[in-house]
Amino acid sequence: MDAAPKGELEPADAWSVDFVVYLARILLNYDEASSAWWQAEVVPTVEATLDRSAPEPLRRAKRAAKLREVFADYTASVELGLRRYQDQGRSPSNLLRRLADRYGSTEEQRRQLALCFCLLEDQPRELLSELLSSLGLETRLQAVFSPALPDYLAMDPTRLLPDTQYPVWNGGLNRWVIPGLQAAQPYTSAFDDTKGVELSIFGARGPEAVVKERPLTGWDYLLFAASGAFGCSVTHSLVIPLDVVKTRLQAEPKRFEAAGDLVSGAMLISREEGASSLLAGWEPTLLGYLWYGVTVYPGYEFFKRVYLNAVPIEDLRVFLILLAGATATVFACIGVCPAEACRIRMVADPQLKGLGLPKVLQRISEEDGLGTLFDGLSTLLVRQVLFGMMKFLVFDYFADFVFDLAPSLAEKTETQLLVSFISGAVAGITSSIVSQPADTVLTRMNQKQGRAFFLETGQEIYSEQGIQGFFAGLGSRSVWAACIISGQFFLYDVCKSFLGVKDLRMFLNVQV
Incomplete structure (x- = not known):
């Protein structure tokens, strides 16, 4: 076959x-x-x-x-x-x-x-x-x-x-x-x-x-890692200004209350601090999401196959896909957590403005200890696991939904990539809504000097702003996620096509 x-x-x-x-x-x-x-x-x-x-x-x-x-x-x-x-x-x-x-x-x-x-x-x-x-x-x-x-x-x-x-x-x-x-x-x-x-x-x-996932080799996973690194690093680098505005909206809600939206916030930062401030934290962003792409995409493909083969029950397929996305994201967060902590400090802490990543690490080490870079790991896991689970699930099922409605879209590479782009945008928005509260708590935790805890930070946000405080910056983060996840899946699929691993399905086409 x-x-x-x-x-x-x-x-x-x-x-x-x-x-x-x-x-x-x-x-x-x-x-x-x-x-x-x-x-x-x-x-x-x-x-x-x-x-x-x-x-x-x-x-x-x-x-x-x-x-x-x-x-x-x-x-x-x-x-x-x-x-x-x-x-x-x-x-x-x-x-x-x-x-x-x-x-x-x-x-x-x-x-x-x-x-x-x-x-x-x-x-x-x-x-x-x-x-x-x-x-x-x-x-x-x-x-x-x-x-x-x-x-x-x-x-x-x-x-x-x-x-x-x-x-x-x-x-x-x-x-x-x-x-x-x-x-x-x-x-x-x-x-x-x-x-x-x-x-x-x-x-x-x-x-x-009949369609089934084809067996994968170590070389396949290496190509997934290369494709994921390319897609994640490129897209996250391109949306750094969006990420900066999102972080500042969450870290300084009173200052940016009048700005309200993403564009106004970007104009305020550019006017008061200079346009270069919109690129704050680019080094940890690039390094963190290189690691993310190298681990989460091949990890998802690997764990999805492990779980579906171990429990071949169709009624549990959605749960197992969610579990595969969650497991892969846990491994990715090990590298993303310190990078994200550095990025948020570089964006939200005025004392670190204009410093490069090595000097920021040195300052954090001297003042708080490098262990503080992992203070937000539990919260990051909540945010990223929720985000990753929904991202892969919604992307897979929405793409299948589109192909079911218009099967001809699966016949050409160009239309397949278009579906990847649209499905990524839908997945990004959905994942943002689900994971936004954890993202807000994480931003506040990393903004503080020294150690902070998830529950007390959450209680602080609630006492100051109520439930809506957990969704501060949701609009800008949804735009951010729609751009980044659509671009991520698009570039990931482009790279997979270039490297020869685009189609992971195997069709039982009997040799006669």
């Missing part, structure tokens, strides 16, 4: 739906890769979602319905392989010979392949005759129709036609037929939404191929 482009399938002229779906059943039995995927990944995942307290008949029915849903997508994967084969100019006769060479070692396998190719409109008749002639006389049973046959097949997508089904020659039609299927009807019980679904008596062909 290999990678293939995503997109809704259009009807294929050369292959009937019955043929595609039954070939999928054959491959789940005889193709090693398909069988291993089904038994090791699909069946355990479905089993984990079942209610063990439910009656056995109901549990069996739900299990079968869930397996049929996955099988429908698998058949789309099979059809992708068939289309590629057809695009190479090869005929059904070529395909049957290839499959017989690969999977036709036993009489039962040859019988099943013959049954499958009888479902084509353009049959390889001579090759079918040759294949059937290789079967022993004891296998040549007259096809017998069973009314229970559709139900038998519906209970398990790996079931094949029993030995009561056998191709026979119909001289009037000049083709091979399977009389035992003459009255069988498609089943639809597994599909509430049949848009794009093609039904047959053997199951359904879904509208899209």
Whole structure:
């Protein structure tokens, strides 16, 4: 199996739906890769979602319905392989010979392949005759129709036609037929939404191929780190003025009360302190977010795979994605915390104005000790973990939402990057709202000389300004986050595309 482009399938002229779906059943039995995927990944995942307290008949029915849903997508994967084969100019006769060479070692396998190719409109008749002639006389049973046959097949997508089904020659039609299927009807019980679904008596062909996260190597994670460092350092450097205004609004709310908004605040700082003040703290910002990009993006990809593989339960997917974002952010905060403490002191402390990072570190070390750089770690963790959790979750799901509404946007790199940019902006605004109170407390803590504590700082803000005090600067921070997160994901995806790690999905496109 290999990678293939995503997109809704259009009807294929050369292959009937019955043929595609039954070939999928054959491959789940005889193709090693398909069988291993089904038994090791699909069946355990479905089993984990079942209610063990439910009656056995109901549990069996739900299990079968869930397996049929996955099988429908698998058949789309099979059809992708068939289309590629057809695009190479090869005929059904070529395909049957290839499959017989690969999977036709036993009489039962040859019988099943013959049954499958009888479902084509353009049959390889001579090759079918040759294949059937290789079967022993004891296998040549007259096809017998069973009314229970559709139900038998519906209970398990790996079931094949029993030995009561056998191709026979119909001289009037000049083709091979399977009389035992003459009255069988498609089943639809597994599909509430049949848009794009093609039904047959053997199951359904879904509208899209099976998608899964591809395995990652150490080199992949190194490229993620490089991409994350590039995206984070560039975007955070570009919005340093926004960050300065946001910090000053939180640190000196009375002074900037008249300014009110981001632009007015920037003009006030520029007028009273000089335009260079809007770049205060650029050194720790750059270094801190180099570290952030190097750790949080590869960390998220790593922990997401670890958690989803360890707990393959679809109902817990959102929780596990949140947990992956939180775990990666914890590691990122170890480096961001001292950098953020230095940045806030350089922006909010008049005594440190104009000093470079080495001198600021020296001053902090002499006056308070370098340990104070980690005073705000607990609060930073609250802020950044909330921010990181929401950022990755909203980005992933909003991007999927956009692609579901307009699948054509996934077909070109340019439109994919546009969706990344828009999704990043939405993720940034949402994350800002959720994490704003912790950000306000952190700014006040780092503004103070010496040590401060989370709860007492929060109580102080509440006593001075009430609940609204925790959301001081939310407008400017939302603008900041929308700019920075949209740019971050955009540059991250650009860099991944350049380095060859853009698409992390693997499509089960069966090699035929």
